[in-house]
Amino acid sequence: MELKGRESFKATREQIWEILMDTPTLARITPGISRLEKIGDNAYDAIADVKIGPVKASFKGKLTLTDITENDSFVLNVTQNSKIGNVAAKVGLNLVNEGLNQTALAFEGKANFSGTLAGKGARILSGVASSLTKQFFASLAEEIEARDFPEAKPEITQNNSNVNLHSMSHEIKMFLNGKEQHVTVESRDLLVDVLRDKLRLTGTHVGCDTSSCGACTILINGKAVKSCTMLAVQADGTTVQTVEGLATAEGFHPIQEGFKEEHGLQCGFCTPGMMMTAVDLLQRNTNPSEHEIREALEGNFCRCTGYHNIVRAVQHAAAKM
Amino acid sequence: MSSYIGQSVKRLEDKRFLTGKGHYTDDIILPQQTYAYIIRSPYAHARIVKIDISAAESAKGVVAIFKGKEIADEGIAGVPCGWQVDFKNGETMKEPPHPLLVVDKVRHLGDGVVVVIAESKAEARDAAELVEIEYDVLEAVIDPKKAAQAGAPLVHEDCPNNMCFDWELGNPKADVDAAMGKAHHVTSLEFVNQRVIPNAMEPRAAIGDYQVATDKYTLYTSSQNPHLIRLLMCAFVLGIPEHKVRVVSPDVGGGFGSKIFHYAEEALMIWCSRKLERPVKWTSDRSEAFLTDAHGRDHVTEAKMGFDADGKIMALRVNTYANLGAYLSTFAPAVPTYLHGTLMQGLYTTPLINIDVTATFTHTTAVDAYRGAGRPEATYLLERMFDLAALEMNVDPAELRFKNFIPAFDGVEQEGYQTQVALQYDSGDYEPVLKRALEMVGYDKFRAEQAAQSNGKLLGIGFSTYIEACGIAPSAVVGALGARAGLYESAQVRVQPTGKVSVFTGSHSHGQGHETTFAQVVADKMGIPLEDVDIVHGDSDSVAFGMGTYGSRSLAVGGSAIVKSIEKVLEKGAKIAAHLLEANPDDLDYAEGKWTVKGTDKSVGFGDVSLTAYVPHNYPEGLEPGLDFSSFYDPANFTYPFGAHIAIVEIDKETGKVDLKRFIAVDDVGNVINPMIVDGQIHGGLAQGIGQALFEGAIYDDTGQLINGSYMDYCMPRADDLPSFEIDRTVTPCPHNPLGVKGAGEAGCIGSTPAVVNAVVDALWKGGFKVKDVAMPMTSQRVWTAMQSETV
Known part of the structure; x- marks a missing residue:
């Protein structure tokens, strides 16, 4: 079973980390846990009572934390045994900085079941998992509120009298065009500016200041996003693809091929954003009609081609993909 | 070797654009670079009372802050105008100064007031927020006709009635009026050809880089016209030595006219860089582009067209007020006059x-050239009048055109056609384009369908048969008409020792695909592979000189200059080949990359000849080494592309929404080097022309606020607003340039606009509404309102 979730909390990454590493608190806020005992560095004994459908079962087993990066992420390994079967799970947890005093807790992983438990059916099991997650998130939010952490303040620069609300910097991590990329950004930096000015990927363009033209379109976690409408910090932990990542060692991506073969570009300025939007479309719809292509591209301006050959370029790519 | 001319060769420049490796001005970051932010006027007309920069000066990252006064104090008056049109009475046109930053008065929304330079873009903007400017707001005038009325607020104190010039062309008014008086039918129309905003997708950007150690300046600028910018900036703005200045226009993301002109920001960045001895970059944001890129069109016109009982035109009388904006942009005076008045003949025998x-x-x-520049306005006028006259006289609009077309002439056997408005057309054959367009549209069938339409929608068809003057332009002719520059083009063909060829052209490509089209010409004429040719443009250090790209001139003028240099290369090559073959140059044939002695199999290849030219051990006596020639080509005449456009629209009766169902364009642009690229030029032009008809238009309120100055408000055509286009062409070669080409960049934009308006009016009229005109852009609101009026 796939496990996946994300929730935002009003706290810094450091503050949430403090709670997650505090064994008694964690035992208290995790639903069903009746005992949690530290048995070594990053290893715990745990007893949990969970109701699965009509059956109430008591699980006994071990939790271990691996791949720990302080204030950022760890992997949780669970092996629990009970009369009705065993659970083995491996879940990655990530704290994502979403801004001043705002952090997301994201997790993603897999659980395997054996014994009669396995026969309970995926729907019931995932229902249980999602309800436990919900409870956990709610308890964590309560705990954060109860602790009444001091609010993180923006850094104040001392060299002039103006309070600079913008200088707080963050290190973010993206999986950019197939490679892990760390970069330090200011809170207010737009993703497009970081890509262009800091990372020098200048294929992503800026054509407007109202998120209307689409020249800055890139793929984030596989979906077309206007990178002028997103803060760089919001890209932390995401997979980012820009035009520079389209071609492979084998050659052009079919959409690049299509644009070349059908003369889908003239000045080339809108082209990267146009192609990324088209890739998003072709992932959702492998054989779009002309009408569907035109609708999908309506967030991207082209002033040179009248769109005529862009439509043909996308059709060309669709036929190849 | 296969022939390249006439083939749809895939573009050689595409790879860098498709992989994100294009190189636009804003992509450049120089060592030590600073960033400029220009504080612009929030008012259209105001006196500056006070500017307080004290808080900003001490803000984080600020390097310098400059005001207009500091520039004016150095005796720098501002950017000049490149075209002079005199008043009818012979007085010189009014040419008020256009400062880099204003000193005491702002004259339009967005006029530059203060430049803030900082270590980063963000810091420059932060500091700009701390600059306090106090304005005394004054009354503004927006409409070009109202501006001329007594009592209108003055833009410049020394320009009475806000007049820049008045101008007249053609036959004496009395003769025209007398003919009009005898006409069987007179069609009259008053209309506004509204202001549109070019909106190249790449906003303008400029980097000034002064290097004190070498006393050299480099300007990187998003321009269609780098050499002319250098000339104007050096000689007329900053007074700096031209040989110390390099202007680079790297990849440019579209121009459509708006990047022809020398803008204040270019000279300002160079001036700031000299002050700071560091590079200074300015990149326009889109809101700024809406306020500072030169706009297009904006004519208020009254026209009368008189016909005899047979439907032949007897006379045309036109009165236009042209809005120039607050300052004279580089080519502004030419647009409503020599690019507009001279086109009033159209395709007709008037x-x-x-x-x-x-x-x-x-x-x-400021208003200046925008794709078509004057010619779309002329075409709009003539073609609206034609469909309106047809409607009023109850004759078929296509028939009315056939009746009035100038008979075919090729410019070789038959002379060019002398118009009543100064120009002499080079060659033309007008009936076939309209016949072909009618065939494509299935005209008879359409009219039957239109009559039978009963789905709550109104169907309409509109025509436009246009001519344009392109291949701009013979220097002596434009000089006589007021141009302050020649309009030739330069080209250098440098054969490298190994036989590879570098071509340096003064034309500038910003989407037109010159790197492919020009290479096709060179490869074909020299009989060498396409990949052996490299086209270099956009850098004044590499290219000797250039007049830039606009007015559909690149291939007709720039391409012709390349052909001239190729001829020189082959002539000299023949002398070297003859020496190597021990033959007479006259006895050689050149084909497929080698010289052959006529009637023999003795030959020598291009590569051997080029190597010999640079390693001249066995060499003709008295001949200079090297194989490298420059040429300047000054055209003998303009070129005159023409065509027929037909629009079919459907109007929703309930909402007034216009749906462009089909658009048919048959254009004749002379010979075609790369059909794929020419088709692409036509498509793009059509979208812009249709954009003006249906969507676009700058809206100023009475105080001079541009109320649709962003993409949230200014409606540009999107992919789902347009149909796929149906296009075809006929070929009537240009008789006076070596390639026989006429130019294709503006055709689509010139012909399409009136066809769409004519189609909407046709739909409404045939649908029973007594509507003879709908103002552009024809929004749902305007069309719906028109349908609430009287029915026929």
């Missing part, structure tokens, strides 16, 4: 024509 133009200043952004 024997008497008079056009009168009054050009005024208003408190708006």
